[in-house]
Amino acid sequence: MNSQNVFDTAGPDGDRLATLAWLLFGGGLILFVAVLGFLLVALYGAARVRRTLGNPRFIVAGGIVMPVVVLTALLLHTLGLARALGLPMPGGEPPLRIEVIGHQFWWEVRYPGTLPGGGIVTANEIRIPTGRDVVLEVTASDVIHSLWIPALHGKIDMIPGLVNRRTIRADRPGAMRGQCTEFCGTQHALMAFMVVAETPPAYEAWLDRQRLPAATPPQHEMGRAVFAAAGCGGCHAVRGTEWDARIGPDLTALGGRLTIGAGTLPMNEGTIAGWIAGAQDLKPGNRMPSFANALDGPELRAVSAWLESLK
Amino acid sequence: MTPTQALPNPLPRPEGELEALEEVWKRPRGWRFVTVVNNNWIGVLYLGTAGLFCVFAVILSLLMRAQLTVGGNDILEAGTYNQVFTVHGTAMMFLFAVPAVEALGVYLLPAMLAARDLPFPRLSAYAFWAYAIGGFFFFLSLFWGVAPDGGWFMYPPLTGKEYSPGINADFWLLGIGFIEISAIAGAIEIIVGVLRNRPPGMTLGRMPIFAWAMLVFAVMIVFAFPAVILATILLELERAFDWPFFLSARGGDPLLWQHLFWFFGHPEVYIIFLPAAGAVSMIVPAMAGTRLVGYGLVATALVATGFLSFGLWVHHMYATGIPSLSLAFFSAASFAVAVPTGVQVFAWIATLASGRPRMEVPMLFVIGFLFIFVLGGLTGVMVAVVPFDWQAHDTYFIVAHLHYVLIGGMVFPLLAGLYYWAPLASGGGLRYGRWVFWLLFGGVNLTFFPMHVAGLMGMPRRVWTYPEGMGLELWNILSTIGAGVSALGIVLLIADLAKNFRMSSGGTDSNPHKAGSLEWLPQGNYNTRSIPLITSRDPLWDQPGLAAQVEAGQHFLPGTVSGRRETLVTSAVDAAPQYIAIVPGPGWAHVIAAVGTAGFFLALTVQWVMISAAFGAVALAAVLYWLWTGTDLGPVRGPADIGGGYTLPLYVTGRDNLGWWAVVVLMLVDGTVFGCVAFTHIFLWLSNGPESWPPSGTTLPGLMAPAISAALVAASAAVVMLSDAVLKRGGRWAVAALLLVALALLGAGMGLDLQALWEAGVRPTAHAFGASLYANQFWQLLHLGIIAVMAMYVVARIAAGLVGAVRRVSFDVVRLFWFYVVGQALAGLALTHLFPRGAGVA
């Protein structure tokens, strides 16, 4: 689940880029060996061979003709490949549109049109159906970030004031890791996310669950009260409650995500508690304060349990 | 053997000639050594300081490697790590790589060109001191935790005031200021020196390849550094005064920074590489004992690299969402630059093949260079392939690539050069070269090769830690071990230098490598006793007896004709003798000016405005004093015989004068900055779209005011022309009065435009439109200030009787720059008032 390997692909464009990489490595290796071979011959070869290498025509052949031929071929191949990348799937559904907004140091993920007059909002996790083109519309709210899901495609920068698009498609279900690749401040290193590709029915089922507002069964009333008293709603939204702030991640279905702290820790009641108590310990410099001094033990457990129950 | 009577000067030489020459070129002793200006001494100081800064930056890299040995390490916390990698990158690029190759040029060029000195030795010395002082404080910022932490590329908005409120970013923006100044000062020295200080007969086609490389290097600095100069000015204006160049909410665009930065940053790589390649082209023939095969191809390749490197900047921006058509263009251009590099690699191989290579230490480093650099070049082609770069970009694959290119392409050639040229500067030879080589070669490969793998396994750059489970552990441990091995190599290198390097005043009498180029002539502080007549590309091979003739004083200018330091000036293309330029000797003015310059920028960084102003005033006063006493000495004596039938003047005016050439280079720098101002305006216009440029609610003043401004500005040029005519007729006070009138006209024209803009309600803080217009105003008013100082200087010299119909270089230089400023002002007016209207969007 933690793989972020360029060769550990999950979709057609990822496959194409991996193949391209192998092609480049193979070609590069041949050229490297050839140049070193010439160097060795120039140093230690037989006099006759060395005389041939000492001719200015050798420079023209090796330094001009060879690179021009190789690089022209490579350029043509690349242009063809670039056209194939992100081509819509023949006969496929219209692409699914997902908006991803980079923040210091987390990801806001929006699914426009999934709710009347809006859409569900989640964070640090992009769920996509397999076998369908997905257009990621990316931007940033503060500084420049870059979205990278090596299993599916290359990077695309998230730039304030500009919307960039990258079309991805996963062939096979599974979870894969992505990360911010443009230096964005103190905790750039801990700004990761997960992409979860699911079969279309599983994806629809997930979407349906996400559409539901947050519920607070009686055993979680205390947790909700702690949330209110600690002022969590000043930064966070929980759909179905009075809290609708957009400074931090939407927590409507927090417990259903795979990680907390943008890929920093796995998601469960314990890590939620740990994050609330010591966010500044775990990810110094992120925007969330540590609440260890504000909440006592039972309060911390209650609010963590409520948030974990939201799935 | 050339017959003795064919040589420029006969034997025996007059009594006392050599002693007089030694006396004028004497090096200051004791604590006065800081006043030294000879390029060969400054060159060594410069190289040593660059080496020291490199060691500091290496220590930072060892800290980073220690931190990354395992995931979740806590040697450096996140904020500190970010400062460390930013200072490492910035220092390596600005405080080590560029100064080191510039220093190599400053050190070697006078010897290689058999010049007494390059034309502006005090300028080189000034550049060195400003750099050395500023560089030390830049490193010291780490100890107060105020070192820059936004990466060496400093992308806004992260580096803007909102997300970097501390002075860390200012340390970068202002701290880089003096590096920019010293790089440009060095470039002026090198361009004018290479073009005008060659020995008679050394046509461009006979110039050593290293001189070609330094010439291309310096020209590239002239065109590349202006972009980063403007970028730093804009970002500092945004941070200090809230002019929103890069803030998208107010019409700015973060990508503007990236274009400006990489328009500098990509050529920067070749700026670093070309001099190193030039050094290799000198070492390889000497080690192989044969001529460089393909001299013309290599010289052409250097020039071609210089040109092409300005077309590649976007290949650092493949992931920014740029349209795919432009991507294809930049991809092709990035491929193209591989060709001239390939030409050089194959020329070196061909040269080795046609000679009998000796496996001495410099040769080992050359082979190590080829191995590492070719690998880095190949990964460079890979990342030029757009789709591959989308995966590799900003991962450790790039960290590996850039270190292969820069260590391979610059550090190994520099070390080859160190071991090759050490006998020139040192009494004793270096001894541990082979050990240093193997430790560094093994260490560098072990450090950086695994990073390719780590990058492809998903390790991004600039991370202070990485999680478990990504499989990165092994590769990082290998890299850390490799860093340790490299560090051992560096320690051994330092030991070798400390133990075996003994600075001697002029090098040795011998030519230990049996090389063919002029730096291996017998040397003193005056470089060669007489300046040789050159008839071949490899004079020491083709002109037998040259060393003895030069040493005996049988070639040109074997002594001093004026009793001062002199250098022979020749024509740019065919190196025909033109005049004898008097060059300044040791002095304090340039040292004080350097302290003032560094102090000005450093005090500004920590926001001590008054102290900063005081430093600035000291610097200005010192520069004026230095110019007043050290330049435009007038005809100190009549034309003098230098031998070979040449009787040359010691004072020329007009286009042959070296000062005129320096101003032309400076104008190219300024013009390029202004070009970047125009680019900024047009880029932001494109980024906002014509309908919001100017933004709604903002209107430009009518065309009446700018028309009057233009007329006033143009009139100022006309008045300067008039003053020129008056000066020719021997006028004195009239010239001074006319200059003051011209200054008033220029000031009125620029002031009127500023006032019109302000009264029309355009404000720099409201929108990028206004910010861009006022950036133009800033640049124009800066030039008004410079012209004002220049005008007052000439008026003062007129008052002192130092300017007249004959002695008029100061006037000529100011006049030339004045015309430039007027032209730039008119272009600036057009940019402000005509550009959006001309595009049909008034």
Next chain:
Amino acid sequence: MRRFTIIAALLLMGCGEDPVPTIAGGDAAEGRRIVAAQGCTACHVVPGSGAPQGHAGPSLQGFARRGYVAGVLPNTPDNLIRFLRDPAAIAPRTAMPAPALDDAQLRHVAAFLVTLR
């Protein structure tokens, strides 16, 4: 660095007189894996872990030598497992939520904790 110290300490410990303690049915290596997968480092410093480590709870360094679990129960394997199953049942004011682990997993975790000396 931290991890090197730990590895070195573990190696040295192997040479010491105390045999590595074990818990029947518990696999310390499996326990270490579970601790990492659960993210126990969110609150505890876990020796040898490369993940970000919080300080909301006590460090687990030297846990085996601690006298009491949560300052309440004598530190025996059974008590440890009891506490881990439902911390609040042992220490009602604790901040520690119950980990979502079954008994076999808890046994592995306990087996790991008792190796931390």
